Amino acid sequence: MLISTGIPTEEDLQGVMPPAQRRKLGPVAMAECFQKIPCNPCVAACRQKAITMGNDINECPKIDFDLCTGCGVCLTKCPGLAIFIIDETYGADTALVKLPFEYLPLPQAGQYAMGLNRAGEELGWFKVVQVIKGSARNLTHTICLEVPKELSMEVRNIREGGYRDE
Amino acid sequence: MIRNVEVLVVGGGPAGLCAAQAAASMGAKVTMLERDYVPGGQLVKQTHKFFGSEKQHAGERGFQIGRMLLDEIQADPNIEILPETTALGCYEDGVITALQGDKHLKFRPERTILATGAAEKFLAFPGNDLPGVYGAGAVQTLMNVAGVKPAQRVLMVGSGNIGLIVSYQLKQAGVEVAGVVEAAPRIGGYLVHAAKIRRAGIPILTGWTVKEAFGKEQVEGAVICQLDDKFQQIPGTEKTIACDAICLAVGLTPLTELCWQAGCEMKYIRELSGHVPVVSDDLETTKAGIYAAGDVTGIEEASSAMVEGKIAGYSAAASLGHSPEEAARLRQEAMEELRQLRSGPTGGKINAGIEKVKQDGGVVHVNLYRYSH
Incomplete structure (x- = not known):
């Protein structure tokens, strides 16, 4: 149970996961935001107006996956670091997972980092394709990680430090 | 010597900063007491991004919000900040005393806003x-x-x-x-x-x-x-x-000594994490001219503390005759902001606590003379 462990369940995730059909079309955002809290910066962040939450700031965000282009602006704006970008069209067998990251040291593009799941368990070494540094004001970095396609819904963090060159 | 001041804000955390800014923006002269060497309260330690809406600077990190508010109030000629100054007592005639280094300061404010925050359990x-x-x-x-x-x-x-x-x-x-x-x-x-x-x-x-x-x-x-x-x-x-x-990290409790000393009616409200002063919608306590804002009125988030600070600041300024119509409008806006912040499940407990404060009964009347000799 998310409320007792901090780990979202399969059921929690089903409610916010972009459908498989949509994921075949290109990058798309996934907001792992399951609790009604007063927070709405993601709505203003989206240039496509794909994120809505009605009139109540306490609602959970809803992403219109047809409008979402997977640009990743919301990922860096979400105060909860709960938005991820999934691109299952990245490679033949690989997907690109973009995740928010606020630890040092940062990996460099081309290095390999230990990928972690939502419980912080190791999933393997994956290639960091790009590191988009947060602005001096925003400070949240985006790690673009190439993972096996079947792990696109599993990898949600990397271990800070200990990066490998191959 | 007792200094006469118009609005005295006790505490320079999120509530105090916003209270000072709001009151000064209406034309009131504000003096702020801050026990630390620089105001900001807990904001200075918050490196994570804040929740809430744009109006409460959501998405900015706590220390950034603190710095921004501080820059604004430091540039405001209507606000005097007294750092490293700890309020010591609030007397029945409204005089507030404070310690600044080895100096014992005394103030007689026309309006007082207590934004003393909370203490850890x-x-x-x-x-x-x-x-x-x-x-x-x-x-x-x-x-x-x-x-x-x-x-x-x-x-x-x-x-x-x-x-x-x-x-x-x-x-x-x-x-x-x-x-x-x-x-x-x-x-x-x-x-x-x-x-x-x-x-x-x-x-x-x-x-x-x-x-x-x-x-x-x-x-x-x-x-x-x-x-x-x-x-x-x-x-x-x-x-x-x-x-x-x-x-x-087992919780906080409102830091209410000055409210007790002032003789404010107090109530123990579990949902608000301790004894809190009974306040009106304007956040005025039962002692006329003394307002309370932020965690001292009940433990909540920094975003709501900032909005409460605004409400108290506008109310205090309006009651002194500063831009009363504009202040009333802005106070109304802030109240709506607060209502939205508290409208979800996380605000349920707070709303239940505030309802209990408004209900009759449970009021603790303080014996004023307990604190004077």
Whole structure:
């Protein structure tokens, strides 16, 4: 149970996961935001107006996956670091997972980092394709990680430090 | 000599900063007392991004919000900030005394806004007097203000937002967090914070507590154990955790000494985490001219403290005749902001507490003479 462990369940995730059909079309955002809290910066962040939450700031965000282009602006704006970008069209067998990251040291593009799941368990070494540094004001970095396609819904963090060159 | 001031704001945290700014923007002359060397309160230690809406600067980090508010009020000729000045007492004639270095200052304000914030609660367990048992606020001060690494491996006690956030900040500072123990069966803080530390490998143990701390000269470890549904320790479930610090994040309670001294009517409200002053919608206490804003009126988020500060600031300024119509309009806007912030499930408890404050009964009348000699 998310409320007792901090780990979202399969059921929690089903409610916010972009459908498989949509994921075949290109990058798309996934907001792992399951609790009604007063927070709405993601709505203003989206240039496509794909994120809505009605009139109540306490609602959970809803992403219109047809409008979402997977640009990743919301990922860096979400105060909860709960938005991820999934691109299952990245490679033949690989997907690109973009995740928010606020630890040092940062990996460099081309290095390999230990990928972690939502419980912080190791999933393997994956290639960091790009590191988009947060602005001096925003400070949240985006790690673009190439993972096996079947792990696109599993990898949600990397271990800070200990990066490998191959 | 007693100084006459128009609006005296006691405390320069999120509520006090916003109260000073709001009152001054209407034309009032404001004096702010801040016990630290620079105002900002807990904002200066908050390295995470804040929730809320744009109006409360959501998405900005706490320290950035604090710096922005401070820059604005420092540039405001209507606001005088007295740093390293600790309010000592509030007398029945409204005089407030304060200590600044070795100087004893006395103020007679026309309006007073008490924005004194909150104090951390402590937890009773064997070994809790060992060096290495910290309050979460101290850990944040060491790490985020002084740049000192507080420990190598920490056990966090409490899964409210503070426990979750400080665990995250410890991890960011390169400190290992052995785990977060939470006596309740549910995580108390925002689940996005919980998910963030959980995917960084920090276990969150709900239904667990710290049974004792051990160590010779300082904390060398903790014994944790499981609790039953009546919060009683279950024998045989003990586990030993090696750690050199235990960080307590077991809640806050309103810092209300000045309200008591002023003779405000007080009520014990569980939902607001302690005794709180009875306040009107304008946040005026039962002592005319004395307002209260922020955690002193009940423990809540910094975003609501900022909005409460605005309400008290506009109300105080309007009552002195400063731009009353404009102040009333802005106060109304702030009240709507506050209503929205509290409209969800997380605001339910606060609203229930505020309702109890408004109901008859439970009022504690203070004997004014208890505090004067």
